Amino acid sequence: MTEATTVRTGKTPVDPTDVVLELDDVVQTFNVKGGLKVHAVNGVSLKIARGETIGLVGESGSGKTTVGRAALRLYTPTSGTITFEGEDVSRIKGSKLRRILRSRSSMVFQNPTTCLNGYMRLGEILREPLDIHKVGTPAERKQKVADILDVIGLGAAYADRYPHELSGGQRQRVGIARALMLDPSLIVADEPTASLDVSVQAQIVNLLEDIQAERGLSYLFITHDLALVRRISHRIAVMYLGRIVELGTAEDVFSRPLHPYTTSLASMELEPEDRIIPEGELPSPSNPPSGCAFHQRCPIARPQCATERPELQETTDVVSGQPRSFACHFPGELQLAAAGDHGQTVPAPLPVVTSAPSAI
Helix, strand or coil: CCHHHCCCCCCCCCCCCCEEEEEEEEEEEEECHHHCEEEEEEEEEEEEECCCEEEEECCCCCCHHHHHHHHCCCCCCCEEEEEECCEECCCCCHHHHHHHHHCCEEEECCCCCCCCCCCCCHHHHHHHHHHHCCCCCHHHHHHHHHHHHHHCCCCHHHHHCCHHHCCHHHHHHHHHHHHHCCCCCEEEEECCCCCCCHHHHHHHHHHHHHHHHHHCCEEEEECCCHHHHHHHCCEEEEEECCEEEEEEEHHHHHHCCCCHHHHHHHHHHCCHHHCCCCCCCCCCCCCCCCCCCCCCCCCCCCHHHHHCCCCCEEEECCCCCCEEEECCCCCCHHHHHHHHHCCCCCCCCCCCCCCCCCCC
């Protein structure tokens, strides 16, 4: 593969104390017809440092997108706290919300076709955030549009084109450019490469990494692509039915998973006969099970799992020495059993629990 189609693996070091976004015990529920209440997010706590990429993974219905949208206050959380660059933005509204959060954060959406207005030229699409927030003079706004088109590799001449004149990869570049127009410190990228072919995916990821290195951007990267998220993320948070069940560096989480659900996800990169497929379907978020939400599908579940919900616990990885967290009564057991079945040797997890942190 050429450089243009190979995802680079270098990750810029980050200072974990320089926090851009913090979610503290965020709960997001929705009322639906029939009096049902959907528990989309159930007590998520997470910190994202400046310049850090957090990968958020889990199957459809786990609550990943809801976490991303709540982080940007597209939803008002049912409970919990969202802090952005030191400011509590959980329930602020109007001009204060626009000034503190809207002007400093943005989102890249999954479908690069439907997220762009087909009746507007690219220059108009990119200028719109500047117009709304009254940034600069008309001449300065036009110049910034030209500059950002150069940054994403299209060129200023594309300002007069319409979205339908572009390829899927070019449209996604425009989506990234729009997210960059206000010089944000945080971007939530919701499956930004899902609709693109493999070579274009690599180009988009390389572009995001280049921009992060130049601008110190933080990313919350939501995806189903385990190989991709492993390559680009500093840390990975694994979600299941509205909760984070494991969190750690990309290498630690996939090489030495502690939660059985993470073990099953990591096994998807193995040969079909070696994969661990959870039985049954993801439970309904309107009627979550008691105890551990995964216990009905877990190969190593015990009676305790059905009655006692495990909280997110902090530990230190036995190989890397890096902090990581898990929410399981029997951490690492399934990974050890699977490794033994294939004649492999992995370090016993032996977690050293220090606390049940509000945010990691």
